[in-house]
Amino acid sequence: MKLPPEQQAIRDKCLHPSGTFVEFPKEDVERSIPALFERIVASHHDRLAVKSGDCSMTYGELNRSSNRIATAISNTFGQAQEPVGVLCRHDAPVVAAILGILKAGKFYLPMDANWPRQRASTILESSQTRLIVTDNAHSPFTATLARSPAHILNIDGLVEDLGTDNLELSLPPQSYAYVIYTSGSTGEPKGVVQNHRNVLHSVMDNTNSLRISREDRLTGLYQYYANGGAHDIFTALLNGAALFPFDVKRWGLFSIPGWLSHEAITIYQSVRSVFRQFALSLRGDETFSSLRAVSLGGENVTKIDVDLFKKCFSNRAIFVNRLGSTECGRISRYFIDKETITDAPNVPVGYPSPDYEIEILGDSGAPLAENMIGEIVVKSEFLSPGYWRRPDLTQDKFYQDPNGESQRLYRTGDLGRFLPDGCLECLGRKDFEVKIGGNRIQTAEIELALVAHPAIKEVHVIARQITQGETQLVVYYKVKKRTDPKHFQLRRFLRNRLPGFMIPSVFMKIEDFPLTGNSKLDRNSLPMPSTARPDLDTGFVAPETPVERLLAKIWTEVLSLDHVGVHDNFFDLGGHSLTATRVISQVITQFRLELPLQSLFQSPTVAEMAGIITQNQAKRASDAELTQMLREVEAMTEDEAQRRVDEIDSTIANK
Numbered sequence: 001m002k003l004p005p006e007q008q009a010i011r012d013k014c015l016h017p018s019g020t021f022v023e024f025p026k027e028d029v030e031r032s033i034p035a036l037f038e039r040i041v042a043s044h045h046d047r048l049a050v051k052s053g054d055c056s057m058t059y060g061e062l063n064r065s066s067n068r069i070a071t072a073i074s075n076t077f078g079q080a081q082e083p084v085g086v087l088c089r090h091d092a093p094v095v096a097a098i099l100g101i102l103k104a105g106k107f108y109l110p111m112d113a114n115w116p117r118q119r120a121s122t123i124l125e126s127s128q129t130r131l132i133v134t135d136n137a138h139s140p141f142t143a144t145l146a147r148s149p150a151h152i153l154n155i156d157g158l159v160e161d162l163g164t165d166n167l168e169l170s171l172p173p174q175s176y177a178y179v180i181y182t183s184g185s186t187g188e189p190k191g192v193v194q195n196h197r198n199v200l201h202s203v204m205d206n207t208n209s210l211r212i213s214r215e216d217r218l219t220g221l222y223q224y225y226a227n228g229g230a231h232d233i234f235t236a237l238l239n240g241a242a243l244f245p246f247d248v249k250r251w252g253l254f255s256i257p258g259w260l261s262h263e264a265i266t267i268y269q270s271v272r273s274v275f276r277q278f279a280l281s282l283r284g285d286e287t288f289s290s291l292r293a294v295s296l297g298g299e300n301v302t303k304i305d306v307d308l309f310k311k312c313f314s315n316r317a318i319f320v321n322r323l324g325s326t327e328c329g330r331i332s333r334y335f336i337d338k339e340t341i342t343d344a345p346n347v348p349v350g351y352p353s354p355d356y357e358i359e360i361l362g363d364s365g366a367p368l369a370e371n372m373i374g375e376i377v378v379k380s381e382f383l384s385p386g387y388w389r390r391p392d393l394t395q396d397k398f399y400q401d402p403n404g405e406s407q408r409l410y411r412t413g414d415l416g417r418f419l420p421d422g423c424l425e426c427l428g429r430k431d432f433e434v435k436i437g438g439n440r441i442q443t444a445e446i447e448l449a450l451v452a453h454p455a456i457k458e459v460h461v462i463a464r465q466i467t468q469g470e471t472q473l474v475v476y477y478k479v480k481k482r483t484d485p486k487h488f489q490l491r492r493f494l495r496n497r498l499p500g501f502m503i504p505s506v507f508m509k510i511e512d513f514p515l516t517g518n519s520k521l522d523r524n525s526l527p528m529p530s531t532a533r534p535d536l537d538t539g540f541v542a543p544e545t546p547v548e549r550l551l552a553k554i555w556t557e558v559l560s561l562d563h564v565g566v567h568d569n570f571f572d573l574g575g576h577s578l579t580a581t582r583v584i585s586q587v588i589t590q591f592r593l594e595l596p597l598q599s600l601f602q603s604p605t606v607a608e609m610a611g612i613i614t615q616n617q618a619k620r621a622s623d624a625e626l627t628q629m630l631r632e633v634e635a636m637t638e639d640e641a642q643r644r645v646d647e648i649d650s651t652i653a654n655k
Contacts, residue, residue, distance in 0.1 A: 010335040018215045024207040029200045032171035044240040052091035052245040064164040069100025071163045079105035085132035087111040090247040107176035110225035173197035179388045183442040191388035192326040201382045202329045206235040220245035221270040227326040253581040264290040271298035271438030279308040281585035295320040298438030301347040323349035327384045348423045356380045376416040434463040439501045449497045455483035473504035487534040488572035505574040540565040547610040554586045570604040
């Protein structure tokens with residue numbers, strides 16, 4: 001479907017001032033990633049390719065580094081197609097590792113260092129991964145996972161005499177490029193495979209939609225082990241542009257504004273939750289003169305996010321809301337500028353990308369008319385080949401076009417509807433898979449992990465909407481007789497079995513689960529999450545000093561609790577990495593100093609954080625000033641998002 005004229009007009013505003021955009025040709029989709037990358041290297045040998053912190057590489061340096069890694073892999077493991085694990089920091093060298101794996105004829109399996117060992121071992125075993133590429137920072141953890149030291153390649157310790165020439169390996173476009181493991185409904189993670197052809201088609205779509213050129217500088221806010229990370233890497237490098245990996249967990253949201261300006265970023269891409277928290281932390285006087293596009297995906301985008309974009313960014317920038325998944329790529333986009341009217345709370349996800357068809361199907365499998373809600377089904381010849389070593393799951397989710405064409409169809413599990421003008425609106429998940437912070441989560445995997453606890457009799461995990469459109473996971477559970485585990489004990493039990501983003505925020509014990517008339521769980525009748533302070537292994541101690549009272553106020557707002565004690569552990573209260581960034585952002589605003597995000601992980605109580613603030617406060621404030629600050633915070637409205645938008649608006653208006 002062709003974009004409507006008004007959408008084309010907004011998209012065409014997204015052209016780099018240099019005017020050097022060259023359309024990505026369709027014929028290049030039928031090549032391989034290394035072949036196109038090496039062609040780029042030949043033309044852009046001395047241009048910046050990737051920069052993270054103090055580490056940067058030109059295209060020539062990146063190519064030589066990746067060739068050394070490819071040679072090391074080939075020397076030991078040959079050039080047959082197989083998965084190779086990647087467990088490195090999210091910075092410039094990991095990009096060389098990924099390219100080296102592809103140049104060796106393998107496909108990469110990105111891993112998260114925060115995975116519990118049991119989960120990592122299960123994925124390596126089920127995927128039959130023999131080799132793990134790592135670095136010095138992750139070598140100790142990798143050693144606990146690998147079958148033997150010979151199955152570890154440390155990119156920080158490669159011998160100097162490895163060849164740096166291209167291996168000249170010919171790869172057909174159907175060769176696998178990567179496999180990404182996501183949460184599985186059976187309780188086991190599932191690996192989604194993508195081949196070179198599909199990746200290059202996605203690069204073509206990204207390039208031509210956002211008018212990406214060699215002059216562009218792209219964010220790398222998606223971690224390399226996420227599907228969005230792969231899109232960031234290849235979209236930048238196959239256009240001769242520069243990629244800037246940024247680890248939010250290490251450097252914090254408060255560092256993003258200065259980083260965007262200092263690096264003259266032109267294209268910002270992230271999940272909605274990261275953008276919203278970053279934008280809410282802005283003072284209103286920042287200028288992002290180089291930024292021309294803000295592109296969000298992974299979670300539902302609302303009017304709040306569009307309003308923040310309009311308040312915080314220049315008139316030449318555009319806003320893009322997109323829909324996609326690991327299985328089918330980015331299937332639609334919706335373009336917004338400062339003049340676009342967005343009255344509805346839910347922002348549409350737009351019109352189908354090239355070579356994609358989208359249908360809304362009812363329970364009977366028949367297409368539905370406009371404004372009728374059904375499952376979003378995608379048709380294309382560029383869908384994922386399926387799930388690695390899971391033909392049963394592949395057959396269940398993908399099926400051949402009944403009209404006999406070469407295209408296949410994929411049931412997304414998302415509910416949506418077509419508006420009268422053909423624009424697509426996404427309305428959430430059909431099943432119990434949810435997206436939090438851009439991460440796909442099957443609640444069944446959490447339930448199965450909790451049932452392994454000796455005190456749990458029955459459990460259900462529900463995604464609940466809280467303030468500002470945020471989603472939190474709530475555990476409802478029944479216990480066995482004469483057992484009553486504390487909430488913090490259940491949370492700590494899960495930390496050894498699941499990634500941090502899958503740990504629920506709230507645990508609620510109930511006596512009996514409500515049932516519908518046909519004896520199924522009545523999810524709508526489950527009680528709403530309590531705002532009471534959960535049971536902890538520490539007694540409640542009220543804050544005393546002005547700093548402690550102000551911090552406690554911030555914590556209660558971020559965690560949606562009535563009160564917290566000064567010795568309560570932030571993560572036992574239900575906090576996680578994203579809420580930690582919100583706390584740090586407010587601390588920076590209220591105390592007029594900067595703290596690294598890591599400080600909250602190292603001092604996860606109000607008392608400990610108050611001590612750090614007192615010791616490191618750049619501008620000392622008297623008790624009287626802090627008391628006044630506390631009064632101001634207590635007077636804030638409950639709607640934090642709208643309050644911050646109004647603050648930004650007022651600041652800009654007064655300049």
